[in-house]
Amino acid sequence: MALNDQINRYLESIPEPKQTDMRRLHGDILEMNPGCKLWFLDGKDETGKVVSNPNIGYGTLSKKYADGKTKKFYQAGISANSTGLSVYIMGIDDKRYLQGKYAHTIGKARITGYCIKFKAIKDIDLAILKAAIQDGMERTRA
Numbered sequence: 001m002a003l004n005d006q007i008n009r010y011l012e013s014i015p016e017p018k019q020t021d022m023r024r025l026h027g028d029i030l031e032m033n034p035g036c037k038l039w040f041l042d043g044k045d046e047t048g049k050v051v052s053n054p055n056i057g058y059g060t061l062s063k064k065y066a067d068g069k070t071k072k073f074y075q076a077g078i079s080a081n082s083t084g085l086s087v088y089i090m091g092i093d094d095k096r097y098l099q100g101k102y103a104h105t106i107g108k109a110r111i112t113g114y115c116i117k118f119k120a121i122k123d124i125d126l127a128i129l130k131a132a133i134q135d136g137m138e139r140t141r142a
Contacts, residue, residue, distance in 0.1 A: 006040045010054050014080045021085055021121045025078050028126075029058050032134055036060075039074045053086075055079035061091045061140045075137045084119035087129065089136030102132045 001009075007026070014022055030036070039057030043050050057074025064070050077088040089098060095113030103111050107124035110117045116132060118124045 003038055003040055006042070007038065007056055010040065010042075010056070017120060018080045018085060022078060022080055024121060025085070025087070026056060028130055029076060029078070029133060032130065033058055033137060036137075037074075039077070041077075053079045053081050055086075055088070057088075059137055059140070063091065075140045076133050081117070084117060085121075087116045087133060089114055089116070089133060091140035092136055098132060098136075101135070102128055106132070 011019060011022055011026065036059045041052070041055050041057065043052045043054040045051045055077045056079070057077040059075030060072055061075050062070045063073040073090060074088075075090055077090070079086045079088070092098065092114065098113070098116065099111045102116070103109075105125060106116070106118075106128045108118060109124050109129075116129065121129075
């Protein structure tokens, strides 16, 4: 199945109102980063076992692992989860950076080293979220 078809099928599977929020984020990220590489991870490992929520990724970075190997991965990603939405900003080495820069202004969100979780777009400042995504993408641009 074509990548855009997989993404559209995933978005269609998300119940409202999360679906509308996910479509909004997807469109906003594509608008901010025209032509970026798209990814879709269905959340299953190589044996077909579900190990995470499906997610859509944007851009490319070379992720370095502890064993010295590198693997291509996305720079930013979005996913629906049981309590809301997650935005992943990958590749930032300082795991306190996102929290320190955005936690006080983003609204009702929980921020970890690489993830911003929130219930709905209405609960956060979307401009701040978009700035955080773009900041992460700029910091990890090859």
